[in-house]
Amino acid sequence: MNDLFLERMKRELKEDYPAFERSLEQPMYKGLSYHPKKITKEMLKANTPLLEPSLFYAYGYYIDRSLGNHPYHIAGAFYLQEPSASAAVTILDVQPSNTVLDLCAAPGGKSSQILSQLQDGFLVSNEYDGKRARILLSNLERMSAQNFCLTQGDTKVVCEELESCFDRVLVDAPCSGEGMMKKHDAAQDNWSLENIQQCAMRQDYILDQAYKALKKGGYMVYSTCTYAREENEETIASFLKRHPDMQQVDPEVSFGQRGFDTPGMDADKVVRIFPMQKGEGHFICKMQKMQGEVRKLPIKKVRKKDQCDDILQEFLVNIPRYAYQQDDAFYIMDHPFIEFKKTHCLRQGILAGNLVKKRFEPAHALFMAFSKENYKQSVELDLAQMDEVMHGLQIPYECKKGYTCYCIDGIPFGFGKSDGHRINNRIPKGLRLLPKSHVTKGDF
Template identity: 65%
Template sequence: METLFLERMKNELKEDYETFVDSLSSPLLRGLRYDPRKLSREKLEANVPLGKPSPFCPQSFYVDRPLGNHPYHLAGAFYLQEPSASSAVQILDVQPEDIVLDLCAAPGGKSTQIASHLDDGILVCNEYDSKRAMVLLSNLERMGVQNFVLTQGEVGPLCEELHDCFDKVLVDAPCSGEGMMKKHDAAMQSWSLEHVQACARRQKEILSCAYRALKKDGILVYSTCTYSKEENEEVIAAFLKEHPDMIQIDPDCSFGRRGIPTLGMDAQKVVRIYPMDGGEGHFVCKMQKTAGTKRALPIQKLKKRDRKTEEALGQWIRSIPKQILVQKDHVYVMDHPFLKLSQVRVLRQGTLAGTWIKNRLEPAHALFQAFSKENYVLTQELSLEQMDEVMHGAPIVSQVSKGYVAYCIDGLPFGFGKSDGHRINNKIPKGLRLLPGSHVKKEIEKHER
């Protein structure tokens, strides 16, 4: 199978084939994308070991080491992402008030990138696999995303219930993953033409559902991390034939290269990225829907604002979001109205703020990741050594007022504890704490060396 794959790549790349083969034995390209709402570029460059800027997104850089335990990563200020993976959302061109659907969203790189551009808009993201959906939720919370709805299941019912509702739709489709072969050896070993063809059939089905969700004049971006023409240009050609009101849009970018000539689509209006172009592999096509209708999202009619809940939240945050939903004793908050959905499984809407236990509202970890430092009533700035202790479950001795306190590192909130006036007892969830042999400060020491 490896021989067949390489033969196909040779026919596709021609004079660039040898460079591509050499790239397969070179180190994996690593990257990060920072959130400018949390962190300035100057602060990032001063505190994180960065390589050169990535060409795929203004907020992306190459890195040469793992940074999962860097304090800024733990605080949700940046997302570790293969460099070319940021290209699809860059081409999607999300605007602050857009209503956006990310149909195949886990693990969350593209969803959190979309959310970093939204203000009054909202992100609906879906993941079919339940375990991957929980990883997605964890990343949404870590990055402090607030105005979002996370659903889990097949895309058909979701797109039918929310038909004609979205300004932007991203389909980062499940694929054969040819661009991931350096990262996962099994990808090369399990590659087959039959798998490529099966992926292409599934991709066409997902695109047809995405079309249903898109409103008139809306933008649809289709992307994969694979090279095969069957999953890229041929999928687009089949989709355009089935939906004549969809037109290709110039991606308006300077990175990558144009596509493989294919009957039924314009290869000059797609982007292909190979390792020789600075990314492990991506394909992106941008399209617009020229017919159809525009429909508003279905909104829940909430009861009168619960003053008791507001008063409880006001003990911890200064500015309470516009919308509060109390559901089975759980309290959720966001500025965008909550959606009314009946045909899909909803894992989360907005930020989980806390849970009512008898007559006491117990705050949730996500609440202390969702806002800037200035919005918390009580905060405690920690040193690197203290953050390391906290991330292993230890309390902090501090003369801070009684109540729930947001832990901060360099002004970035990353969790919370409960102060008795002399000590802050740790409230970092056990599942998010670092393992005994893993440390925050070691990442900084690497940078200093």
């Protein structure tokens, strides 16, 4: 561990430093956040090795092992997430009808939390890096994202195009990652005062863009997974000075501790989480915009969706209200599609499928997005059958011919096409398990 880093922490933490130093020798906290629309707490507890409930999120638990091959993880019923990372969305306090912007969204844990709390609201998830944006999209599809769009690019572009449109904005800013030193060697190897200063400059820029997107009366949450005062309290103080119409808001939570006293901001109205508080490390500040405009999201004009309805009647009991066709691809959701003129949009809504030689081929996302009851045909698989499916194999199964949704314990996780006696696999190759990797609920 870098000696200069430790000296800085000793100065900041004072009498709490010995406990912090001991925590660096302890295993990293692990956790999951479950999707309350996909699985009940009782079902999760009965089938998953869990420890105590999370301190930071109502739908979270601590765990002590890897659950990446658990059937409920594959099916998108939970997201593996360091426990304190979920705290920012708790403080954001998303309401069912909110329009929400997650400005630095990859890999998608916080976006999936937000989506699980929305009903008729809408989420815009943005990610600057193209590779990370593709990972984000895969995670959002797995977690049954519906009323959302994924944009990829500079925060300035999306925030200016959607100026004053959002009730909630989350800035989980890129940072020096001091709280992740136990997880990522790079966080230790790349640590330097110069890197902290560069991160702080980037955070200033991102916050200034986020300010544009927030409507009057809306709330912004700024969070990092670093301990550095320069990226936390000093960044907030600088932002408040540049934008005097933004005011800090009491986060109204019992976890964590107050911030470090810093001129220009209220340390009592921020939350710091250290390993001594059973999370690896987070800083969170909530603010409200007191002046400005209130605008609506720009709505895309689309053709009538009769053709899409006719196609989807083969698969779905209830078809979403809105559809959009781009080239040979069909997209659906229950929120109007957004019009973008400058922002690069990778996805809006659910990819229902594609026309291939005038024949409709459904997409994997279509069979991840809804509950079992909304599919015209579904089959219930056991663990052994799910394992075969996740290795790309066909399985013998007597059922009606046609496309059918795979389910595990009633939770959809993909689809295949039946000839009446066997189901040919349609799980995308990139999502299949490696030969020596297997679906398991584990011993508990």
